[in-house]
Amino acid sequence: MKPIKEAVKAVLDNALNYNLVDVYSRHAFNKWFAKNPHKKSDGGFIGYVNYEVLDENIIKINYIYGAYEIEFNGELFVDIRTKEITEKHEI
Numbered sequence: 001m002k003p004i005k006e007a008v009k010a011v012l013d014n015a016l017n018y019n020l021v022d023v024y025s026r027h028a029f030n031k032w033f034a035k036n037p038h039k040k041s042d043g044g045f046i047g048y049v050n051y052e053v054l055d056e057n058i059i060k061i062n063y064i065y066g067a068y069e070i071e072f073n074g075e076l077f078v079d080i081r082t083k084e085i086t087e088k089h090e091i
Contacts, residue, residue: 025051025061028078032085043067057081058089 002010029048044067052060054077061076077089 021051021053021059024080025059025078028059028083028085029061029063029076032076049073054089060089 026048033046044065046065047063049062049064051062054060057080059078059080061078063074063076064071065074066072075087077086078084079086
């Protein structure tokens, strides 16, 4: 069992890493929709939800979009090696 000081430091390090990837993912999300304004519907909404790390190179960005009372889920994939953002991920 780790001493409490080591455990607290590990939690803080993890939080810093989580926040760094979150900021990167939000930036990629905003960049994608700035380059693809046709993806937003008039009168609709779109919003970042969260991210998932699929492997050491791929981040999956989850978002919601819709209009009125209709809501859909969407996802983007970021390859951090090339910084390419796509709607589909080939495994």
